[in-house]
Amino acid sequence: MSLSANMNIMKKAARKAGRSLVKDFREVENLQVSMKGAGDFVSRADVAAEEIIKSELMDARPTYGWVGEEGGAETGSDPTRRWIVDPLDGTTNFLHGLPHWAVSIALEHKGQIIAGVIYDPAKDEMFFAEKGEGAWMNETRIRVSGRGRMIESIFATGVPFGGRSDLPATLQDLARLMPACAGVRRFGSAALDLAYVAAGRYEGFWERRLNAWDMAAGIVILREAGGFVEPLVPGEDILSSGEIIGSNEVIFDQFSKVIRNR
Template sequence: MQGSANLNVMIKAARKAGRSLVKDFREVENLQVSMKGAGDFVSRADIAAEEIIKNELMEARPNYGWLGEEGGGEEGKDPTRRWIVDPLDGTTNFLHGLPHWAVSIALEHKGEVVAGVVFDAAKDEMFFAEKGNGAWLNDQQRLRVSSRHKMIESIFATGVPFGGRGDLPQTLQDLARLMPTCAGVRRWGSAALDLAYVAAGRYDGFWERRLNAWDMAAGLVILREAGGLVEPIDPEGDILSGGDVIGANEAIFDSFAKIIRD
């Protein structure tokens, strides 16, 4: 699929950062004896990847704004456009040597995410989309959400709060309502990839609370362009600023959303 100049810049930046992270990922296993050492190493890998992405994107589009997980936000000369970047979504997986993490890059225009890239460098899977041009995997494969229309046949993904976060009881209540109605729930530790997997039909739906904009911005446009429905869990809320999201194929969305919103 021939993308726009902006999308090509995003893909190039994601690949460059991904190569750096893959190289660092091979070293993680040697650091497992020291959690502090491994944590510091991964933090440096994360920051280095963001620097690579920022250099690539801002060199190509110096007037755009910036929002990154590590570097925070910067206003651009063009107030209508902003890059939203998570250089390493799935840091805990990376730290533990689990090959399920991604580079996430999105472009926002006038408050709407119009292009997104989620690069799973460990598996060499590049998910990407632009508004109005569909969603794709590795240039040739068009992405479509699953066609399942029965909850009992569907599997869902979410993130389970950790480290004493206050929303754990709410998520456990979600699971108690949802799990009897479906074929399973997965918790793989990367919201960006969860959204991309719904777009690819690997999962049938995804929900999570208290995410950051950079965790999901790219995944939102990829899922929408693959034919999925994406809304805030609170119908009156805003996904990017509120951080609560629910997405699925159209056939099961209403049933799924009713359970989560109950």
């Protein structure tokens, strides 16, 4: 595999942030029993990981723009390129000591995501792709699942919590989808859900009210693995709408009709 300089920079930053997060993750279990709990600690771990990533990326590419979950957006002197970063996707899992969370880094050029890295430090699995170069997990090239029957397929989503306004729509989605498939998973990390579809572990994924940094890296990885990715409402922009649906090519039409209720 031939990696660009930008991809090497992204992978290095993801691993460095991952090492910091793993150290903090080991402390979470001890903090669960404290009166204050682990919330403040995890918030600091999240911010610290973003600072590590930003330092690595901006030192290497100081002209690029930046948008991160914790640090907001900055326009670079090169307006055509920007980093899109989620330093800890799956914060609730991290907070509860569940080893399913990831670092997500994407590079956007002229409005198109051209490279992405999703790193799961707990399992040491790094998913990455560059436009036109295929998708990989560590040293292995990955492809979407070849399953074409809904009843044999597993899907992933995020179920809204805390009385969010999109909960009724998601429950309606589940009511239509679950009788037609082999199962639905809710693992708590949109970035890893997209990576898992790319790796053939799930057949498809959909979710509403996501942020650009939740999806950006996963979009290019899934597409480079042979998957289809579209906005949930045709014609909208995925990153700005925050709504996404993706799967392998074979099942996309069936899956999207169920979720879009058509």
